[in-house]
Amino acid sequence: MVRDVTDLYEEFGEDRLPPGQRKTEAFPVLSKSGTPEFDPESWELTVTGAVEDELSFTWDEFRDLPGETQRQDFHCVTGWSKFDCEFTGVPFPELADRAGVREDAVHVMFYGMDDYTTDLPLEDCMTDEVLLAWGYNGDDLPPDHGGPLRVVTPQKYAYKGSKWVTGIEFLTEPERGYWEKRGYSRTADPWNEERYS
Ligand SMILES: Nc1nc2c(c(=O)[nH]1)N[C@H]1C(S)=C(S)[C@@H](COP(=O)(O)O)O[C@H]1N2
Ligand SMILES: [Mo]
Numbered sequence: 552m553v554r555d556v557t558d559l560y561e562e563f564g565e566d567r568l569p570p571g572q573r574k575t576e577a578f579p580v581l582s583k584s585g586t587p588e589f590d591p592e593s594w595e596l597t598v599t600g601a602v603e604d605e606l607s608f609t610w611d612e613f614r615d616l617p618g619e620t621q622r623q624d625f626h627c628v629t630g631w632s633k634f635d636c637e638f639t640g641v642p643f644p645e646l647a648d649r650a651g652v653r654e655d656a657v658h659v660m661f662y663g664m665d666d667y668t669t670d671l672p673l674e675d676c677m678t679d680e681v682l683l684a685w686g687y688n689g690d691d692l693p694p695d696h697g698g699p700l701r702v703v704t705p706q707k708y709a710y711k712g713s714k715w716v717t718g719i720e721f722l723t724e725p726e727r728g729y730w731e732k733r734g735y736s737r738t739a740d741p742w743n744e745e746r747y748s
Contacts, residue, residue: 553637555622556680559706564742567624571744572632580695581627583729587664587715589699596683596700600660600721603651610699614685616641621682623705626741638703639686642679646719658725661702662718669713669728670737671704673721680705683716708739708746 560567568574591610598606608616620639626632652673660670675681682703685692692698697714704711710730731737736745 553620553622556705557622557624557635559680560624560742563706563740567634568632569626569741569744571630572626572741573630575631575633578625578633578636578696579627579631581629581709582665582695582714583667584665586694589664589694589715591699594699594717596717596719598646598650598719598721601653601656601723602647602721603653604649606646606650613641613683613700616645618685619682620686621680623680623682623703625703625705625709626707628708628710628735628739628746632741636703637686637688638682638684638692640682640684640700640703643676643681643683643702644679646683647677647721650721652721655723656721658722660718660720660722660726660728661713661716662720663697663713664715664717667713667715667729669711670722670726670731671707671711672725672738675704675707675738678706704739706740708736708741710735711739 594610596608701714702712
C-alpha cells in the first residue's frame with residue numbers, strides 16, 4: 552500500500568511546484584563528499600539527547616520496525632524538484648515516541664556517516680511525512696541516494712534530509728548543521744523560498 556502525500560503542499564502554498572523550482576525527471580545525486588561504505592554488521596542508529604530512553608538499533612533491528620511506503624515530492628534548494636518518489640521507511644514520530652521525547656526538547660540534529668549534519672525544529676520533524684527511509688521505488692535505497700538509510704523531508708528543501716543517517720539527537724537549544732552553518736535556512740520551507748538565512 553502506497554500512501555500518497557504529494558498533496559501536502561496545500562498546507563504551504565498554491566502550487567505543487569514551489570516557486571523558483573524546475574521539475575526534473577532525473578534523480579540527481581547531491582553529496583558534499585563521497586558515498587560512505589555500509590557494513591550491515593557494524594552499522595548502528597542511535598537516538599540520543601533529550602529523551603526518556605536513549606535507543607540504538609542494529610541494521611536488522613531497524614529493518615524489523617513497522618514501515619510504510621509514501622509517494623512524495625523532493626525539492627532541492629539548488630532549484631530542481633522531483634515528483635512522485637516512493638520512499639519506504641519509518642515515520643519520525645514513531646521513533647520519537649519509542650524514545651519518549653522530553654518536554655525540554657525543542658530541536659533535532661541528524662548525523663550522517665559522511666560527517667553531514669542538519670537540524671530542524673522538533674515540531675517540523677513530528678510529522679509522519681518525515682521518514683527514515685530504506686526503500687526507494689520498490690528497491691533498496693541506492694547508496695548514492697543515502698542507502699542504507701536516509702531521512703526525507705518532503706515539506707522542506709531536501710538538505711534537511713540526511714543521507715546515510717546514523718544519529719538523531721534531541722536538543723534543548725537549537726544548533727546549526729552543516730549547510731545551516733554556511734548560510735542556509737534553518738526552516739527551509741520551499742513554498743516560502745526559505746533558501747538562505
Ligand atoms: N549525509 C548527507 N546528506 C545529504 C547531503 C549530503 O551531502 N550528505 N546532501 C543534501 C542535499 S543538498 C540534497 S539536495 C539531498 C540530495 O539527495 P540525493 O543525492 O538523493 O538527490 O541530500 C541531502 N542530504
Ligand atoms: Mo540540495
